[in-house]
Amino acid sequence: MPRRLSDAVSYVRAGDRDYLLDAAICGVAQWAVDETLAVTEAEAMRTFGLVNQAHLLETDEQLAAQREKFDWYVRAGARGERMIVGHFVHPSEEIVDACAEAGCVVSRQPVANGRLASGAADVIGLRDRGVRLGLGLDDHACSDVSDAWQNMRVGPVPVPRCHWHHRAAAADVLRMQALGAAEIIGVADQVGSLEMGKRADLLVVDPRRPDVGPLHDPLASYVLSMTLRNLRAVYVGAQQVADDGGAHLSADGRLNAEVHERFGPRPELAR
Numbered sequence: 001m002p003r004r005l006s007d008a009v010s011y012v013r014a015g016d017r018d019y020l021l022d023a024a025i026c027g028v029a030q031w032a033v034d035e036t037l038a039v040t041e042a043e044a045m046r047t048f049g050l051v052n053q054a055h056l057l058e059t060d061e062q063l064a065a066q067r068e069k070f071d072w073y074v075r076a077g078a079r080g081e082r083m084i085v086g087h088f089v090h091p092s093e094e095i096v097d098a099c100a101e102a103g104c105v106v107s108r109q110p111v112a113n114g115r116l117a118s119g120a121a122d123v124i125g126l127r128d129r130g131v132r133l134g135l136g137l138d139d140h141a142c143s144d145v146s147d148a149w150q151n152m153r154v155g156p157v158p159v160p161r162c163h164w165h166h167r168a169a170a171a172d173v174l175r176m177q178a179l180g181a182a183e184i185i186g187v188a189d190q191v192g193s194l195e196m197g198k199r200a201d202l203l204v205v206d207p208r209r210p211d212v213g214p215l216h217d218p219l220a221s222y223v224l225s226m227t228l229r230n231l232r233a234v235y236v237g238a239q240q241v242a243d244d245g246g247a248h249l250s251a252d253g254r255l256n257a258e259v260h261e262r263f264g265p266r267p268e269l270a271r
Contacts, residue, residue: 009048018199018237021187027054027073035072042076051082051185053107053136057095058087058118070095074102081105084184086136087112088126089119100130105184108176110154111147112138134180135173145228152177152223170223200238205230 012023025045029038045052054073057066070091073083079102088106091099099106108121126133137143137151155173182192191201205226207215212225234242241248247255 005044005048009050018239021185021190022051023048024051024053024185027052027078029069029072030055030066032069032072035076038069038072038076038078042073042078045078045082049082051084052078053084053086053185054078055086056088057085057090058113059116060090060119063090066090067092067095070098074098079104081132081184082186086138087118087121089113089121096126096129096131105132105134107136107181107184108133108155109136109138109143109151111144111151112142114154115142115144132180132184133176134182134184135177136181147228148177149223149226149228170217170220174219174223200235202235203231204233204235206232 009023012020025041027038027041029035029041032038041052041054044050056070057063059066070085073079081103083102083104084107085099085104086107087109088099098104106121106126108123110120113119113121121133123133135151135155137146137148140146143151152173155176179188179192182188182190189198191199194200194202205222207218207221207226207230209232210229212221212230215221232244233240234247
């Protein structure tokens with residue numbers, strides 16, 4: 001294994017555990033031309049006990065080639081609960097069965113799938129066949145903004161018509177976004193729900209600012225009617241890290257300034 005990976009894992013695991021839960025890798029065999037990367041990723045998973053979240057079967061383009069890359073991971077031994085398949089919109093029946101049998105888990109990312117017109121994962125069908133799922137939120141390139149409520153609102157909607165009468169209830173969607181997400185990345189013993197012995201990660205919202213209407217079903221209103229505008233405070237490990245004015249960590253403006261400096265417009269590149 002490369003020394004750089006070893007150093008990176010050691011750095012993360014020596015960090016503040018209130019903010020750094022563990023290290024993981026993002027599998028890239030999806031874009032590889034042979035099995036080498038799948039083998040390397042599987043070795044990294046075994047050597048360091050890492051979770052691997054690999055984007056697979058997101059689009060319907062070149063499906064035969066995409067499905068072959070799932071087989072690469074199987075042959076490399078990248079299976080089990082530490083193997084997270086991101087998106088998983090277009091698997092074959094055989095791949096679903098193999099995923100369930102091996103204990104692989106799926107990170108469904110509904111906003112990105114809708115934004116890119118990739119299709120909709122068969123959530124009900126996957127769950128009925130024993131595949132564990134959580135909701136993930138892809139990056140700004142395909143999700144526009146990091147909005148957990150938008151993710152939950154989209155989550156229950158694009159369920160295939162064959163399961164229209166089983167559309168996921170608000171409680172199911174919230175569970176997939178919170179505890180389900182923690183379960184699939186292997187940290188449900190630390191976060192994902194408010195229980196004794198876990199880290200107190202929580203959000204404070206105000207349903208009257210802006211007003212979302214009468215709360216006949218508070219949980220449904222939280223999932224389907226709230227937005228980032230209702231967010232009043234964020235706590236990580238029982239410590240408040242954000243409020244109405246934004247993140248405390250960037251309150252002095254230095255973090256935001258560095259982001260704009262590094263990633264802002266580059267006029268010299270436009271010439």
